[in-house]
């Protein structure tokens with residue numbers, strides 16, 4: 316399994332690739348716009364070319380783009396829905412130009428039920444049918460804060476089924492724990508994997524967001540924390556990663572970054588979770 320971080324593109328897109336190389340990542344996740352703003356900042360063709368060239372040389376893959384925080388595909392407000400679907404299409408298009416493999420999307424905030432799932436499915440189907448693949452759109456499970464949808468695997472399964480387009484899944488470990496799947500112990504992990512197997516299928520899980528949780532199981536809150544230091548803990552993460560059913564292509568960490576030392580720490584812990592990983596000494600090559 317390939318490992319990477321969500322890294323900042325502040326300054327330039329290229330900066331995320333450089334940073335990934337410094338850290339020794341194999342995979343990378345980025346935002347392609349300011350995630351907390353609606354204003355669209357055009358990306359110059361030269362910046363796209365520079366990013367793609369640097370990423371190729373660095374051998375980084377998969378490249379995951381995460382949709383910004385503002386679009387809400389489950390909203391009851393028609394104006395916000397229109398803005399959200401347009402933004403989804405534009406970010407998907409830009410992700411494609413950047414040769415991204417995946418675009419990660421949250422289902423959104425809205426009343427829990429079939430009508431909301433159908434609305435999210437329609438938005439995704441429209442965006443996917445407008446932009447030729449790749450990237451593959453991955454729906455992410457959530458902690459279920461407030462009216463957030465997607466905290467049960469069955470929600471994601473309904474959206475995928477109703478969309479009638481190819482969609483995959485991004486599994487966030489901190490979100491799953493917050494949503495009530497107790498990942499600190501084997502029975503909770505078994506329940507999550509069984510829900511996936513019964514529903515969208517384990518093959519649908521392309522990416523895992525590898526985060527420990529600062530809040531307890533079933534808190535319905537989303538607080539990412541350093542690996543092994545939170546409510547999931549190392550035994551739980553180790554059990555999940557060594558489970559024969561669990562084979563995502565890459566694990567992306569979205570752990571807090573008070574200092575770069577924490578990134579080194581989290582990457583080392585993540586390496587220790589991947590079965591068969593051999594830590595190389597400086598100067599050795601793979």
Ligand SMILES: [Zn+2]
Nearest residue numbers: 381419421455
């Ligand atoms: Zn996310």
Ligand SMILES: [Zn+2]
Nearest residue numbers: 490537538539
């Ligand atoms: Zn989160």
